Amino acid sequence: MNKASIKQQLQETSLFASLNDEEFTSLEGISHLHHYQEGETLFTVGDTSKALMLLIEGVVSVFKHDDKGNEIVINYFKRHELIAEPATLRHSPLPSSARFVTEGRLIKIDLEAFEKLFMMHPGISYAIMQSLLTKIELLQQNIHFNIASKSIDKILHFYSKNPQLSLDLKQYEIASVLGMTAETFSRNIRKLVKDKKLIKVSTGYKIA
Secondary structure (H helix, E strand, O other): OOOOOHHHHHHOOHHHOOOOHHHHHHHHHOEEEEEEOOOOEEEOOOOOOOEEEEEEEOOEEEEEEOOOOOEEEEEEEOOOEEEOHHHHHHOOOOOOEEEEOOOEEEEEEEHHHHHHHHOOOHHHHHHHHHHHHHHHHHHHHHHHHHHHOOHHHHHHHHHHHOOOHHHHOOHHHHHHHOOOOHHHHHHHHHHHHHOOOEEEEOOEEEEO
16 A cells, blocks of 8 residues: 555645645644545444545445435545545535445544634635535536436446546446446446457456
C-alpha cells in the first residue's frame, strides 16, 4: 500500500487545492487514517457520521435494499473521492449503506473541527458546492441513461467511463450497479467481445 502521509494525501485531493501549507497542517491535525479489509462495512443506513470520509485507497460500494431485501448498488467510489458528504454536512442520517469492495484506507476528518476551521474558507466552500453539483448532475445523467439505454449500451458506457474501476470490480458487481442480472451481463459481454468492442484482459475487460 502507498505509505504517503495524511498531509500528502490531502494535498493530492482537488477539494483542498486552495489551501496553503499552514492550512494543510491544520487540516492534518483533525484528520485520522483508518484501514479496512475487503468486505468490511463502512457505515449502514440510518447512521450519522461525525466525520467527512475521504477515500484514499481501494473501492467502496454504496448501496440500498429494496422491499424484497435485494441489494441495489447506487455507486462505487474510488481514490480521492468524498463519500456521503451531503448527509454528513447536513448532520442527517445516512440514506444508504457502504462497504469496502477491496482492501482500502480512508481519512476521516472531524466534522465539528472542519466546520469551525474551513467552512468559511472561500476556496473550500466553492469546492464543496462544485462537488455536490457534479454529483447531482452525474446522478441525473445516469438516471436518464439507465432508463433510455439498452443493456449492451450501458455496459459499453460503463467500461468507457470507468477503465480502472472496471478492472477492480467483479463481474457480478458491475452487473449490479448497472441494474441487470449476471446472466444478461455475461451474454452482452460475450457479444461485445465477439464484436471486438471489448478485450479480455487478466483482471476483466477493457475497451478495444
